[in-house]
Amino acid sequence: MMIDFELTEEQKSWQKKAREFVNQYIVPNADKYDRTGEFPQPIVEKAKEYGLLALAAPKDLGGPGLDAMSSALVNEELGKGCVGMQTTLGGNGLSSYPVLFGGNREQIKLYFKHILNGELAAFALTEPGAGSDPGAIRTVAVRKGDHYVINGTKCFCTNGGHAGVYTVFASTNLSERNRGLSAFIVEADQKGITVGKKENKMGIRASNTVEVIFNDVSVPVNRRIGDEGQGFKIAMKTLDVARLSVGATAVGLCKRILTETIQFVQNEKKNGKPLAASQYIQFKLADMATRAEAAEGLIDKTCYLKDSGRPYSKESAMSKTFATDSAMQLAETAVEIFGPCGYLRESNIEKLMRDAKVMQIYEGTNQIQRIVIANHVLKGR
Ligand code: COS
Numbered sequence: 001m002m003i004d005f006e007l008t009e010e011q012k013s014w015q016k017k018a019r020e021f022v023n024q025y026i027v028p029n030a031d032k033y034d035r036t037g038e039f040p041q042p043i044v045e046k047a048k049e050y051g052l053l054a055l056a057a058p059k060d061l062g063g064p065g066l067d068a069m070s071s072a073l074v075n076e077e078l079g080k081g082c083v084g085m086q087t088t089l090g091g092n093g094l095s096s097y098p099v100l101f102g103g104n105r106e107q108i109k110l111y112f113k114h115i116l117n118g119e120l121a122a123f124a125l126t127e128p129g130a131g132s133d134p135g136a137i138r139t140v141a142v143r144k145g146d147h148y149v150i151n152g153t154k155c156f157c158t159n160g161g162h163a164g165v166y167t168v169f170a171s172t173n174l175s176e177r178n179r180g181l182s183a184f185i186v187e188a189d190q191k192g193i194t195v196g197k198k199e200n201k202m203g204i205r206a207s208n209t210v211e212v213i214f215n216d217v218s219v220p221v222n223r224r225i226g227d228e229g230q231g232f233k234i235a236m237k238t239l240d241v242a243r244l245s246v247g248a249t250a251v252g253l254c255k256r257i258l259t260e261t262i263q264f265v266q267n268e269k270k271n272g273k274p275l276a277a278s279q280y281i282q283f284k285l286a287d288m289a290t291r292a293e294a295a296e297g298l299i300d301k302t303c304y305l306k307d308s309g310r311p312y313s314k315e316s317a318m319s320k321t322f323a324t325d326s327a328m329q330l331a332e333t334a335v336e337i338f339g340p341c342g343y344l345r346e347s348n349i350e351k352l353m354r355d356a357k358v359m360q361i362y363e364g365t366n367q368i369q370r371i372v373i374a375n376h377v378l379k380g381r
Contacts, residue, residue: 005300007069014070018077021050026081033084033206034351039162040085040206047089048118056096057112068241068303072248076299079252083355084206086249087362088120091159091207093245094363095121097238098167098183102226110223111165111185119164124154124186124212125235131156132368134169134235135177139214141170141184141224148172148184148224150217153196156362160210161195164188168214169235172228181231185223192217203354239364240316244306246363247319248299250327253356254292257330260348261288261337275337284337288330295323314376317369324359325366331356 007015025046033040047053055071057063066074071093078086092115099111115121130136139152150170154160166186173180186193196211226234262285265275275281302319305312331353335342342349360366 007073011067011070011073014064014066015073015077017050018052018074021046021052022077022081026078026085030082030085030206031351033082035205037200037205039208040088041162043085043206044088044120044162045118052089053092053118053120054112054115056093056100057116058100058108061109061112061116063112063116068244068306069300071245072251072299072303075245075248076252076255076296079249080256081252082206083249083253083359084204086252087158087204087207090242090245090249091123091163092121094158094238094242095123095163095165095167097241098123098225098234099185101237102183102230102234103185107185107223107225111167114165114187117164120159120162122157122159122163122166122212123238124157124160124166124168126154126156128153128155132365134181134232137169137171137181138174139168139170140174141172141182141219143172143221146221147218148221150184150186150192150214150219152214154212154214156199157210157212159208160212161198161208166193166212167225169231170214176229178232179229181235182228183225183231183234184219185225186214186217186219190217190219201358203351203356203358236313240313241306242363243316243320243369244299244302244312246359247295247302247316247323250320250323250356250359251292251296251299253327253352253359254288254295254323254330257327257334257349257352257356258285258288258292260352261285261330261334264334264338264349281337284333288333291326291330295319295326298322311381314373314381317364317372317376320363321366321369321373324356327356328353328360 054063055066059065141148141150168184168186171180172182192215194213199209268275298319302312302315334349341347
C-alpha cells in the first residue's frame with residue numbers, strides 16, 4: 001500500500017486560514033503581548049471570527065468538528081506565530097474533550113453553547129499538590145441531593161481568568177485516588193468561583209495562567225460528565241489529544257526557529273562571507289532541519305492513527321516528547337548561532353527559547369511521557 005502524505009482540500013483550507021490569521025494578527029502583535037503579559041483579547045476576538053475558537057465543536061451543532069490532521073495543521077501554524085496565543089486558543093480544545101469523550105447529548109449542547117458563542121474555556125485538573133499525579137487531587141465534590149458541592153483550589157489553569165465555562169476534576173471519593181475522580185461542567189457565573197493569583201511566566205506570556213478557587217460551588221448532578229469515578233480515564237483520554245496538539249505546535253515552533261536561523265546566517269557576515277558559508281553552521285542547520293522533519297513525521301503518523309480510529313496514546317506521548325525536546329534543542333542551537341544577539345530581548349530568537357521550555361513541562365512533563373511510552377513498550381504495544 002502507498003503511504004499518502006497529500007492533504008485533503010479541507011485540510012489545506014484550514015491550514016491556509018490559520019496561516020492567514022497568524023500572519024495578519026499574531027505575528028505583528030506577539031512581541032507586544034510577550035513584553036506586557038497582557039491578555040490578547042483583541043486576538044481572541046479575531047480568532048472567533050476565523051472560527052478558530054471552537055475547532056472541536058461537533059458538526060451537528062454547527063461546529064467544524066475537525067479531524068486530528070486539520071487540528072494539527074492549525075496548531076502548527078499557531079506555533080509558528082506565538083505559542084502563548086496557541087495555548088490560549090488551544091485551551092478551548094483541551095477543555096472540550098472531557099465533554100466529548102464522557103458527556104451525554106444535553107451536556108455536549110450546554111458546553112458548546114459557550115464555545116460556539118465565542119467564549120473561552122478552561123480545563124481545571126492540576127492542583128498545588130497534584131500535578132503529575134492526578135490521584136493526589138484534593139478538590140472534592142460532595143453530593144447533596146440533586147447537587148454536588150465543590151470545594152478546592154486549582155492552579156496553573158490556562159484561560160482560568162477569562163473562561164465562560166470550566167471542566168473541573170474533583171474527587172467524589174478521596175480514598176480511591178485516581179478511581180475516585182469525577183469530571184464536571186461548571187459555568188463560570190456559578191456562585192463561589194474566584195480567580196486567584198495570576199502567574200508571571202518566563203514564556204507563553206500571552207496566555208492566562210491562574211489559580212481558580214471553588215468555594216461551596218453548587219453544581220447540578222446532571223453536570224457530572226460520565227459516572228462517578230470515571231474522571232481519571234476521561235482526563236487521560238483528553239490528554240492523549242492535548243499532547244498531540246502540543247507536539248504539532250512544537251513542530252510549528254521548530255519551523256519558525258529554523259526560518260529565523262536561516263535568515264540570520266544568510267545575512268550575517270564573518271570575514272566578509274555569510275555565516276551560511278561555514279560548514280559548521282551548515283551541519284547545525286542540517287541537524288535542525290532533520291529534527292523538525294522527523295517531529296512532523298511523528299505527528300502525521302499519530303494523526304493518521306487517531307483519524308482512522310486506532311490507538312494512539314503511545315504515539316501521542318512520543319509526538320509531544322520528541323517535538324518539544326526538538327523545539328528546545330533547536331532554540332538552544334539557534335541562540336548559540338546568533339551569539340550575543342540571540343541573548344538580547346530585541347532579537348527574534350530569545351522569546352522562542354522561553355516559549356519552547358514550557359512545552360517540555362506542560363500537558364504532562366516529558367518525564368511523564370516517557371513513563372507512558374515505557375509502559376506501552378513493556379507491554380509489547
Ligand atoms: N486512556 C484511557 N485510559 C487510560 C489512559 C489513557 N490514555 N491512561 C491510563 N488509563 C487507564 C488505565 O488503563 C487504568 O485503567 P484500569 O484502572 O481500568 O486498569 C487507569 O487509567 C489507571 O492507569 P495507570 O495505572 O497507568 O495510572 P497511573 O496512576 O499509573 O498514572 C500517569 C499514569 C503517570 C501516566 C498519569 O497519572 C499521567 O498522565 N500523569 C500526568 C498528568 C498530566 O499530564 N498533568 C498535566 C495536565 S496539563 S493541564
